[in-house]
Amino acid sequence: MKRIIIIGATSGIGYEVANIYRQLGWHVGVAGRRLERLEAFKEQAPGQIEIQQIDVTQVDAVDQLHRLIEKLGGMDLFLLSTGIGSQNRTLLTDIELATVNTNAIGFTRMVTAAYHYFKEQGNGHLAVISSIAGTKGLGIAPAYSATKCFQNTYIDALAQLAHMEKLPITFTDIRPGFVKTDLLKNDKYPLLMRPEKVARRIVRALNHKKRSVVIDWRYVILVFFWKLIPEYIWERLSIHN
Numbered sequence: 001m002k003r004i005i006i007i008g009a010t011s012g013i014g015y016e017v018a019n020i021y022r023q024l025g026w027h028v029g030v031a032g033r034r035l036e037r038l039e040a041f042k043e044q045a046p047g048q049i050e051i052q053q054i055d056v057t058q059v060d061a062v063d064q065l066h067r068l069i070e071k072l073g074g075m076d077l078f079l080l081s082t083g084i085g086s087q088n089r090t091l092l093t094d095i096e097l098a099t100v101n102t103n104a105i106g107f108t109r110m111v112t113a114a115y116h117y118f119k120e121q122g123n124g125h126l127a128v129i130s131s132i133a134g135t136k137g138l139g140i141a142p143a144y145s146a147t148k149c150f151q152n153t154y155i156d157a158l159a160q161l162a163h164m165e166k167l168p169i170t171f172t173d174i175r176p177g178f179v180k181t182d183l184l185k186n187d188k189y190p191l192l193m194r195p196e197k198v199a200r201r202i203v204r205a206l207n208h209k210k211r212s213v214v215i216d217w218r219y220v221i222l223v224f225f226w227k228l229i230p231e232y233i234w235e236r237l238s239i240h241n
């Protein structure tokens with residue numbers, strides 16, 4: 001039985017991906033802060049699901065990850081779906097710092113732990129859900145877009161490092177467009193996707209061991225054009241929902 005660990009699986013995209021792997025018969029380890037949601041998920045298939053309460057912003061998060069790996073009897077695929085994000089036009093410092101703490105510091109803590117584990121094991125598949133928001137700095141969500149860019153670059157760097165060290169670790173950077181989850185807080189967004197559908201695309205990309213993937217094709221086009229916009233013009237655009 002293959003083993004996947006998903007951090008940030010108590011709701012949204014991570015939850016839907018966990019559900020698919022459960023249906024596929026994998027041994028699934030899930031984590032997040034909301035214990036009652038983890039327990040409810042385990043009830044669906046107690047022999048197949050392991051749970052661990054993990055807050056990625058806490059220093060003991062790595063120990064908790066190792067505890068979960070132990071419960072699962074190992075880890076073949078690691079998926080980090082943890083993230084927070086808010087529009088922050090008034091630039092409240094607390095929102096910016098909390099976002100950096102989860103999406104950059106917590107991200108680094110968990111991804112480096114998974115890298116070290118796979119290095120020791122001699123193989124593994126390390127995947128993260130970043131976002132298309134990392135393509136450009138977004139005036140309405142500075143910390144969110146900046147931390148997503150950080151995540152993209154961090155995975156690029158780890159992929160190169162693994163190559164330099166001749167480690168057979170596979171990396172997948174998943175970049176969705178807008179998905180109807182709690183993260184969007186019922187705000188209105190264009191081209192909204194359902195998390196179930198996004199999760200199916202993610203599982204397909206993971207099965208094919210894709211290095212990076214934008215979900216879905218409409219966002220592939222959008223990102224292509226965004227990247228072509230010169231900074232001078234980008235700064236003068238008013239991008240909001």
Ligand SMILES: NC(=O)c1ccc[n+]([C@@H]2O[C@H](COP(=O)([O-])OP(=O)(O)OC[C@H]3O[C@@H](n4cnc5c(N)ncnc54)[C@H](OP(=O)(O)O)[C@@H]3O)[C@@H](O)[C@H]2O)c1
Binds near residue numbers: 130183
């Ligand atoms: N929704 C979108 O439009 C969209 C688009 C592109 C990318 N993404 C990315 O997709 C990922 C999943 O987000 P989602 O849309 O599925 O939103 P979501 O439903 O809010 O899921 C976020 C998950 O992250 C977990 N989490 C948050 N803070 C955490 C912490 N400190 N420690 C551990 N887990 C934590 C949450 O669990 P607990 O609260 O139980 O801890 C939850 O399971 C995020 O990285 C997000 O940036 C989302």
